[in-house]
Amino acid sequence: MRFFKNCVFCEKKLVGRTDKKFCDPQCKSAYQYKKSKEIPERFYNRVDNQLKLNRKILKEYNKGGKVIVRANMLIEEGFNSNFFTHYWKNSKNDIYLFVYEYGFLKKEEKYILIKWQDYMQKKIPLG
Structure with a gap:
């Protein structure tokens, strides 16, 4: 049985493993970049x-x-x-x-x- 849910970043339908969150490495990278920009800059930085x-x-x-x-x-x-x-x-x-x-x-x-x-x-x- 295939499990369908949406990509966390682009919201395309995902096909494959049940724990899959992204449709491709580009979406994963874009999501991580967007998420890091939302976090306040670290003290060290x-x-x-x-x-x-x-x-x-x-x-x-x-x-x-x-x-x-x-x-x-x-x-x-x-x-x-x-x-x-x-x-x-x-x-x-x-x-x-x-x-x-x-x-x-x-x-x-x-x-x-x-x-x-x-x-x-x-x-x-x-x-």
Whole structure:
């Protein structure tokens, strides 16, 4: 006996196994894609996407190694200073936040942008 029901995606009649849900791999793929778009973006993806955007913006504005930029220029591009990968404190106790190799420090309505340098790596004495 054949069992008939409809494809979950395109609603064509299904022929075959009783547990079959899709008429072909394309319908299955299209259904999974549609379903994934309905689910809110996962936290990891939101963080990763913002870090990538921040890095892109910092890289774009910091062509010279050290630059001062108005904060609103970065924010208008989508920059969010709450997303960073690590930090570095200089000898003046200023704390630069970094997005990978690009750093920033907010001073009033401006950002000081820098690029990671080898001397910023802390040396841990052995012994």
